[in-house]
Amino acid sequence: MATKMTPQQRMTDIADKTQGSQAWNSIFRPGSIFRKGYSDSPRNRSYVIMNSLLYHLHPVKVKRHAVKVSYTLCLGGLSFFLFILLTITGIFLMFFYRPTEAQAWSDIRNLQTGVAFGMLVRNMHRWGAHLMVLTVFLHMARVFYHGAYKAPREFNWVIGVILLTLTLLLSFTGYLLPWDQLALWAVTVGTNMIGYTPVFGRQTRFVLLGSIEIGTNTLLRWYVLHVLLFPFVIVIFMAIHFWRVRKDGGISGPL
Amino acid sequence: MADIPEHLLKRAEEAKAKAAAKKAAAAGGAPVGEPVAATPNADAEAAASFAEAEASGKIPAHLLARSSAAKAAKAGAGGGAGEEPAAGGGVALLERPGAGAATPSPAGLAQTGGPALVGPAGHTQRLLTVVKAGSIQDVKSTPIDKVSTWPHLLVGEFVASLLCTAFLLVFSTFVRAPLLAQANYNRTPNPSKAPWYFLGLQELLTMFHPMVAGVTIPGMGIFILILAPYTDRNPSNKPEDRKFAIGLFTIFMMFWAVLVVIGSFFRGPGFNFVMPWNKGIFFDF
Incomplete structure (x- = not known):
């Protein structure tokens, strides 16, 4: 008792007391690697998955071949991860952006020059978006080449095609928001094509643009579509997609 | 044996005697036993209601027949249930004649059911359905080679997401996203x-x-x-x-x-x- 503890002993003592405390143990459920006395046992390995909201998307055990990076190339997971990154960076951007003709472009310029990390976050959002389109495409190709769309996974492939379409729509609606020459004319080219849809093409274009030509109405509409509607819809479809992966018997293969 | 209370043993003895008497009576008198003995009465009832329904012409004959049979069975069971407090332990003995006085443990005594619950050939259980093993569990003959998600899969995912973040961070540090001149309708x-x-x-x-x-x-x-x-x-x-x-x-x-x-x-x-x-x-x- 009277012996003085070395700083190192004191540190371990504090760590032990913290990890053994009621508050700590109320936060980290049994099996958490942050709990005191975590040991690598089959039981704890199961607990890590079962007692975590995020991880329990996974089954407790997966097929051995599914863990190999060479099988999935992580493409589906990376697409999802990029979506999360884009959500985080996107929320940051929303603090500095007003979707009107008069303010949009100068808001972006001010973000780049006057906001700490503004330029970096905007770059990450843009490059991340392009990367996500790419990974989603490659994920689709990987799934096709492995024949993973075959029974019983037919419907999950359909959901996947819907997710691909939604990804493109998310990217395309975001393309207009900086309100520079690139945005305006790329969207002009794109929406002109929509106008050629048979029967109701012009009406569709009018609803999308909120006007005959691209303007403030378009900016507001695409902003809402980009930050609210499409993310909302894509999250629902992603949930179904992930759920179906497990319900259809886990990841496909081995070849 | 010693822990069976005196009054229970006594009751079991009484019930045993009663059951033996009943068995003798059944062998001598009515050939089928108590539940069936109740039927003449029920039959008359059924006939009455049958005629009634026939007159009104509403209820199909086969349904009436079924309900009267059920009624008769119920009457029989009611008769059995009436005796139950006294006969409870006796039934267990009756069913297992070889068990002797030691068998009626508290659980055995708790078993309810008069003679009416005893089916044909003295069976006390009924076969409801046969469930094949495969229809509940899909028993796979070949086990799948699996590994724990933690750590094998999660570590991989964690590394992949770190690499992805690192790549994006470095790339975004050095390569600027384009921002051209402000949108201008007049300059295509x-x-x-x-x-x-x-x-x-x-x-x-x-x-x-x-x-x-x-x-x-x-x-x-x-x-x-x-x-x-x-x-x-x-x-x-x-x-x-x-x-x-x-x-x-x-x-x-x-x-x-x-x-x-x-x-x-x-x-x-x-x-x-x-x-x-x-x-x-x-x-x-």
Whole structure:
């Protein structure tokens, strides 16, 4: 008792007391690697998955071949991860952006020059978006080449095609928001094509643009579509997609 | 044996005697036993209600017959239940004649049910259904080789997400996202290009009517993709078994990739074909 503890002993003592405390143990459920006395046992390995909201998307055990990076190339997971990154960076951007003709472009310029990390976050959002389109495409190709769309996974492939379409729509609606020459004319080219849809093409274009030509109405509409509607819809479809992966018997293969 | 209370033993003894008496009576008098003995009465009742229904002509005869049978059975069971407090322990003994006085443990005594619950041939249990093992559990003959998600899969995912973040962070530090001059309706850039993933479609615009290039072909493309699992009837997922599907899909992907590359790098002012090494690249991400 009277012996003085070395700083190192004191540190371990504090760590032990913290990890053994009621508050700590109320936060980290049994099996958490942050709990005191975590040991690598089959039981704890199961607990890590079962007692975590995020991880329990996974089954407790997966097929051995599914863990190999060479099988999935992580493409589906990376697409999802990029979506999360884009959500985080996107929320940051929303603090500095007003979707009107008069303010949009100068808001972006001010973000780049006057906001700490503004330029970096905007770059990450843009490059991340392009990367996500790419990974989603490659994920689709990987799934096709492995024949993973075959029974019983037919419907999950359909959901996947819907997710691909939604990804493109998310990217395309975001393309207009900086309100520079690139945005305006790329969207002009794109929406002109929509106008050629048979029967109701012009009406569709009018609803999308909120006007005959691209303007403030378009900016507001695409902003809402980009930050609210499409993310909302894509999250629902992603949930179904992930759920179906497990319900259809886990990841496909081995070849 | 010693822990069975005196009064229970006494009751069991009484019940045993009673059951033996009843057995003797059944063997001598009525050939079938108590429940059936109750039937004449029930039969008369049933006949009465039967005639009633017949008169009103509403209830089908077979249903009436069934209900009267049920009624009779119930009357029999009621008779049995009436004796139950006294006969409770006795029944257990009756069913297991060889068990002796030691058997009626508290659980045995708790068993209820008069003679009416004893089925044909003295069975006290009924077969409701037979559940085959396979219909509840799909027992697999070959075990699947599995590993724990933690740590094997989660570590991989964690590393992949870290690498992805690191790549994006470094790339974004050094490469700027484009921000051209503010949008101006009066200055159409030459060329005007769609986002890169739509440049394949824009490329098709040079060859087809806008409706075909912008709506029909991409619409068909998505439709064909959706139909892929329903048209491909080949059950194998081995590459060597599905050369046709793989070839077709590769052509499909290459078709779009080539169009996107041409649209991105080989189209200059007026969307005319240019060589990027001569005229430069007219393309922004």
